[in-house]
Amino acid sequence: MTDQTYIPLSTPSLCGNEWEYVKECLDTEWVSTAGKYVGLFEQKIAEYTGARHAVATVNGTSALQISLQLSGVNPEDEVIVPTLTFISPVHAILYCQSIPVFMDSDKYFNLDIEKTIQFINEETVFDQGVTKNKTTGRRIAAVIPVHIFGNAVWLEELNTICSERNIAIVEDACEALGTFYNSGRYEDRHAGTVGRLGNLSFNGNKIITTGGGGMILTNDASLAEKAAYLTTQSKDDAVHYIHNEIGYNFRLPNILAAIGVAQLEQLPEYLKARKTIYKYYADSINIIPGLHIVSTPEYAQNNHWISVVQIDPKIYGTGREELMLRLKTEGIETRPIWHLNHLQKHLKSYQSYKIDKALDLVDNCLCLPSSSNLTNDNLKHIKECLSGD
Template structure:
């Protein structure tokens, strides 16, 4: 039987089990605990953040972030369009409405010039957004400085969705640490994982303290159960935080492995007609969480979907890049500034198997599969 090659699977080591065993031995299984505290502190050291709150998912972290900056029912929130739907769903949770911003070609992330134009237009009509949610896509930072400058010009809080970009850099610093709040994900397919989990970071200790409060059902300080605000069950468990601590120790190794995957793919495939890889912007270092490319069907001889299906028949998982949120039926009534770039990337873009535990033989199978598709068409 042919071994399946999957897109991005968890990659466990030895340290994770040690921390989990410690949680079992101390019977500290419930949410919060010493591993949670240590994970938050160690994470801050790795990314250079001031304060952190470990929560149950990146989506939970983003929901908390929106609430913390005051997003309410009827507000509008600017959001990257080329991203997973989890970026925009929490905007709906708050009763607000997403307004989508197109990508640039340099990084595939939010176009800073288009954001500036959109903010200028909204200022003229007296309808500025309550916040901007900026995604750092596929392990690469967006061009943060002009985006942050545009937000500061109108006193709009910037929330960074760095769910896919842990380990990347922007001018030597970690994306997710520039805006008012940053969020990260430790979902099973991410560069490090806690099975399910997320992190909220900020330089504002009061915001992070409030995030922890809201994430534990907003229980008031009282010997009995008293609640003056609506909260959520969003805190990370001590067991999963132990996994996260172990994973954090090998983050640099995981980044190196993903970048190695990209280099092997690029070396073998970049000279094929019609193949272009997601560029690495000159302002930072990408993790290549997923190796992504675009396919020109006329030059290559097959389109993105034909390549995906052909690889699937060989037990090789690949996926289209994110379908832009402004094309999603659930957001059909939402406004979008631009959209052509994201639509083109979706039409031609493909994500290749990129796990840090892939072998050279796995990568060769993928390369051979794509090469064969070209020469057989």
């Protein structure tokens, strides 16, 4: 195995105007938070997603933290979050000194909407405009639907009950740039633009990257203004250094936004590439007994950020862990889905609600290489290794 033949899970592709725009930042010495690219990146992301406002941050986690705060999530409030997700939204809840309530997943790895609604109906009371958890007595302030692997969460019924119950929806669309609904009430709306606030990540493994970066999306001008204020140290008078509340140094640097602008120009190609990869896997792997490429929701156009294979070890003859190790020896990086959050050592004591499907999904699924720049040879090699050819 050589480095040339190593096939990583999801790496960036930096073949556009990145050098030119970064060089401009270096030449003009506008590398930090001032400079034209931050505003331009925000404007281009807003135009692309259809959000009225976009506020750039240093990463997706900080975007989530600020969005929760802007949604009125206070210390000791509770926030419903799926157990099956990268840990960031859970940590963002804890940064706000609020409390996660863990929820199960549906067949697309997303928040189980039926169970979430059942929980709200059966396990909470609504009194004087506040939804309270019957078990803990605490206010349920928000829900974070996470669009896992770029799969859009079905939000219609959840949005209805949450508006009736004064529960905010903060969409974690960190993995879902490029995903939009193609039917239903939210037809044509992009993931991250249905709730009052949504978030994106531009981490190195995402469909576009700024090295590290994030974005807050909202249609509400006053929320956008407050997000910009909080993410730049809450400057009430920038010249005289007057700050009237706690702020954060969360603004995306110009030099990284420059990479983002160049990356966004190439997003249509990346989306096409990832869809082709997904289709190749579905066509070639679904015919292997015991393997199945997990399908994506029919109600949305998916960004196919990561393709996932589900293994039936009894039929395939090999379990997830063994398959991952076997592929590694062939130079193919795969990854299990995240360890479930309600089982993490520091999170075990928080409430979880009827979690069963997420356990099965995690046990038997493996994320496959899905980088936009995978070659046909890479794909053929992966298929051959999976089929044992």
